[in-house]
Amino acid sequence: MSTDLSTAPERESLNRVVIEPVSRVEGHGKVTLLADDDNVIREARLHIVEFRGFERFIQGRPYWDVPVVVQRLCGICPVSHHLAAGKAIDQIVGAKRLTPAAKKLRELVHFGQILQSHALHFFHLSSPDLLFGFESDVAKRNIIGVIEAFPDIALQGVKLRKYGQEVIRAICGKRIHGTGAVPGGMNKPLSKTERNTLQSEIDQIIEWSQAAVNLSREYYLSNQPMTRDFGTIPSNYLGLVKPDGALELYDGKLRAKDARGKMLFDQVSDQDYNEYIREEVRNWSYMKFPYLTELGKESGWYRVGPLARINNCDYIDSPRAEEERLAFKEHGEGGMLHAPLAYHWARMIELLHCAEKIRELLDDPEILGTDLINRDQKRSSFGIGVIEATRGTLFHHYEVDDDDLIRKANLIVSTTNNNQAMNESIRRVAADHLSGRELTEPLLNNIEVAIRAYDPCLSCATHAVGKMPLLVELRNSRGELVDRLQKHSDGKFD
Numbered sequence: 001m002s003t004d005l006s007t008a009p010e011r012e013s014l015n016r017v018v019i020e021p022v023s024r025v026e027g028h029g030k031v032t033l034l035a036d037d038d039n040v041i042r043e044a045r046l047h048i049v050e051f052r053g054f055e056r057f058i059q060g061r062p063y064w065d066v067p068v069v070v071q072r073l074c075g076i077c078p079v080s081h082h083l084a085a086g087k088a089i090d091q092i093v094g095a096k097r098l099t100p101a102a103k104k105l106r107e108l109v110h111f112g113q114i115l116q117s118h119a120l121h122f123f124h125l126s127s128p129d130l131l132f133g134f135e136s137d138v139a140k141r142n143i144i145g146v147i148e149a150f151p152d153i154a155l156q157g158v159k160l161r162k163y164g165q166e167v168i169r170a171i172c173g174k175r176i177h178g179t180g181a182v183p184g185g186m187n188k189p190l191s192k193t194e195r196n197t198l199q200s201e202i203d204q205i206i207e208w209s210q211a212a213v214n215l216s217r218e219y220y221l222s223n224q225p226m227t228r229d230f231g232t233i234p235s236n237y238l239g240l241v242k243p244d245g246a247l248e249l250y251d252g253k254l255r256a257k258d259a260r261g262k263m264l265f266d267q268v269s270d271q272d273y274n275e276y277i278r279e280e281v282r283n284w285s286y287m288k289f290p291y292l293t294e295l296g297k298e299s300g301w302y303r304v305g306p307l308a309r310i311n312n313c314d315y316i317d318s319p320r321a322e323e324e325r326l327a328f329k330e331h332g333e334g335g336m337l338h339a340p341l342a343y344h345w346a347r348m349i350e351l352l353h354c355a356e357k358i359r360e361l362l363d364d365p366e367i368l369g370t371d372l373i374n375r376d377q378k379r380s381s382f383g384i385g386v387i388e389a390t391r392g393t394l395f396h397h398y399e400v401d402d403d404d405l406i407r408k409a410n411l412i413v414s415t416t417n418n419n420q421a422m423n424e425s426i427r428r429v430a431a432d433h434l435s436g437r438e439l440t441e442p443l444l445n446n447i448e449v450a451i452r453a454y455d456p457c458l459s460c461a462t463h464a465v466g467k468m469p470l471l472v473e474l475r476n477s478r479g480e481l482v483d484r485l486q487k488h489s490d491g492k493f494d
Helices: 009-013 063-073 078-093 100-132 143-149 151-172 192-222 270-275 306-312 319-329 342-362 419-434 441-453
Strands: 015-019 029-035 041-048 236-241 253-257 263-268 277-280 289-292 382-389 392-400 406-412 470-475 481-487
Touching: 015 441, 029 419, 029 441, 041 419, 063 078, 063 392, 063 406, 078 100, 078 151, 078 382, 078 392, 100 143, 100 151, 100 192, 100 342, 100 441, 143 151, 151 192, 151 342, 192 319, 192 342, 236 263, 236 306, 236 382, 236 392, 253 270, 253 306, 263 270, 270 382, 270 392, 289 419, 306 319, 306 342, 306 392, 319 342, 419 441
Parallel strands: none
Antiparallel strands: 015 029, 029 041, 236 253, 253 263, 277 289, 382 392, 392 406, 470 481
16 A cells, blocks of 8 residues: 555545554554545554654663663563673673573573563464454453453463563563673573472473464464465565574574565674664654665565564474474465464464473573683674564664763664564555445454554664654644644754
8 A cells, every 4th residue: 555645735635544552562553544535545554652762871871781771671572682682792791602501591581581472462462353353342352351251271371471481580580670691691590499390380381382383373274365365465584593594583693585485695694784784764653664775675674573483494493393384384375474464373383482492491401500601701892682582583783982881772673673564564454454444443453453463562662863753733722733843854844
């Protein structure tokens, strides 16, 4: 659906429909639809309406504070920011490699983070749409309705999330906003008692994870062609992989494929990310629009997250998840699935993979190691940390001055990478499902379903200060517009 209406004279004559707030997502956003008198949708846009200025206000802070501070970007995925920042700070202090125990502890807490966050999203936020229907009664289309109608499914979701949070607590001291990663390693070992407690429950967690995969797979396959076509867009895909092409969540090299599965680049060092990715600012959103440099703004946008990771990797190095990946790939065009609703299936495959890897790490004697700091350090003036967060590839890039203070910071958050894709999907849904119909709440929920498929964390979205679009309107007591001032992303006013 064209977005050129922003400069067209007839734009002002169209009817505006606003979905605000977008519900059952992390953070605050809204969707604006412009429709003509026949209810034909002419424009659909996702707006991020909150500003998170972490790129600016961490400037001037000591670099060792950053892994703790950036967690406050979010209460849902703080571990992802903590570890990405930790990896960047490792580069600054010259810890190119971690000790085996430190690396495995970081991987363990990372798997716990992804497990709990995937469980939260699928069972609490998305399952009401999948179990009751996109246009079902809003009174029951929520987690309370799921608990009442599907208590076993709801209970499994709660317990899966709780287990992931217990993994985080055992390593970082708290379920939310704890501490673990320090420059060059980790700040405390995992005790044998904590390891044994987690071990005692992991087999059940794996079985529940398998059940979640079965549920998501059955939903996707039994509701075709709807699930295949709903909001579906071809796109490029970006993510980390191991040297042999396996799925990688904590550390790895960058790989990108196009919509047909053709390799765009592979095994690119995360330290070189800014040679391959650029960011565009638009004056109607507080979130940036990244794209692959080689392909340019128009065709270089891409997707990240579970769907991208399953599309991108060659295999998964845990047996049950690999079996499910093979089944997933059978339903793609040339092995590539593009449907947003396939995100749910891919997400549950990752949840199962995380559960399997948690068991593998808990069985590893090195997880109890006490040698946690790499002391062979050579100071650097910058550090780049890239990790596969729950929602996709996450970039933290810091520069420091001679006084050990952060001089410059750049964050490309997972949801930011999916910004253009989310807009493209809601335009497709608007054109296919809303255009020409009376716009009721159940019907408008189709737009939200498309957004929720990406599991966006809108509160994590950051924006460079000085490039923020701003609109100030002065209205009198009757609501009439008296004056207005608009600042565009290029800094110009009108």
